[in-house]
Amino acid sequence: MKHLMKPLKIVPALLLLFVLSSCSSVRVATDYDREANFDAYKTFAFFKPGIDKAELNDLDKRRILRAIEAELMAKGYIKSENPDMLVSIFTKSNQRVDIYNNAWGYGAWGWGGYGGWGWRSGWNNNQVSTSTEGVLFIDLIDAQKKELIWQGSGTGNLETRNMEKKEARIKEFVSEMMMQFPPEKK
Template sequence: MKKLLKFTPMFLLLIGLASCSSVRVAADYDREANFDNYKTFAFFKPGIDKAEINDIDKRRILRAIEAELMAKGYTKSENPDMLVSIFTKSNQRVDVYNNAWGNGAWGWGGYGGWGWRSGWNNNQVTTTTEGMLFIDLIDANKKELIWQGSGTGNLNANNPDKKEARIKEFVSQMLVQFPPEEK
């Protein structure tokens, strides 16, 4: 039991670090769609143009999607089976950490004299930008959504190389779930 308690703080730290950098992903799809019929893709320009993200990041996302789909055996085509569109959202995430020590006690309070004194409070507030990326795959003939993936995570990356790596991580983790496995 003592050995377990000895490693618990290290385990909790590793879980905390992993959760800070992770991308949370989800996917949904049309259960009637036959994903074996889709072999080619193209980007759906009208949908991509509406994405509220700068052009540099938009190109990074599209390159990452293209690389992932091609690695899965799909081919980019002028006459595609499937259209790819993206949608983005961002939220300001505010985290408040209250590191209070003790409940307070009676005692000397320095300039305030004798009386009830509260415990040590160390409140910290952090704000980060959390972004969501949606990848929509649309049947090119029917113009119907057949698969949608979403990824949520921290977007702050001031270094262009780190930002590109983060975008690739988003796309890669999202497209792990495409095509959906048959049950």
Template structure:
């Protein structure tokens, strides 16, 4: 029992830390596309120019995507099989916690816990920015979207090194879903 009491705070802290740094990924694809035929890629400049983020962050994202595509055997080309496009969104979340409870006189029949007790009320306000990165792969012959990966996660970062690392993490986690594997039902 004593071990369980000690283990609970460690597990709770671990869950809190990992929930802050994880990237939630979802992907979708055209089931009729033959992903084995795609060998080359290029970036879709027109679409990328519309992404509402700084040019420096665009460069970071594109470098990470290029690294992931090359790691999968793709070659960058002037006449590509796939065009790579990105889109971004940012959602600011504000959390307000009102903890109006405490210990003291006035509980149910004397000393005890009372959720309306004076003196124990604390209000905390926290903000966090969740970013969403979409990576689209477009078949250049068909001129159709054949694969899309979306990653969502916390973007708050004060250091440049951490920001670079976070962008690489987003892209790597999204690209783990490519090439798609058909569900066996």
């Protein structure tokens, strides 16, 4: 019986860890041009006109660009004045509204408005939570053709006043997206 109790004690801790880690995750999506020959791209540079349009402060832009540069260089790409590929970014923000219905307690018979008479649950405790979710887009553009060849987007909450946490969160966004570049050959 003791050997069964140990795993049962670990399950709640693992469940809590899973819930906490899933709350902070970045949702990633990527798309790419199936006709592009990704093996041909060896060098990159940042596309300043596109980056200048991103609605971010300059500090966050630099954090994002450093993270992208580190990811590309780790994959063997070289930063160049005469690049094969241009890198641009842009952002969007969405207002997220979550409504939690925490109905609990004893129910009772009663009038339910349009629903007429019937059983109604006890103390309804609706809670509304709003937060701003940011979406970071990374565009990779064929430098010769000036055509988009790959796009990654990462969605999640970025707001934090702690600069170290913010920098780590930006690296997480970029890393999760760039994990899917270049696309796997089929």
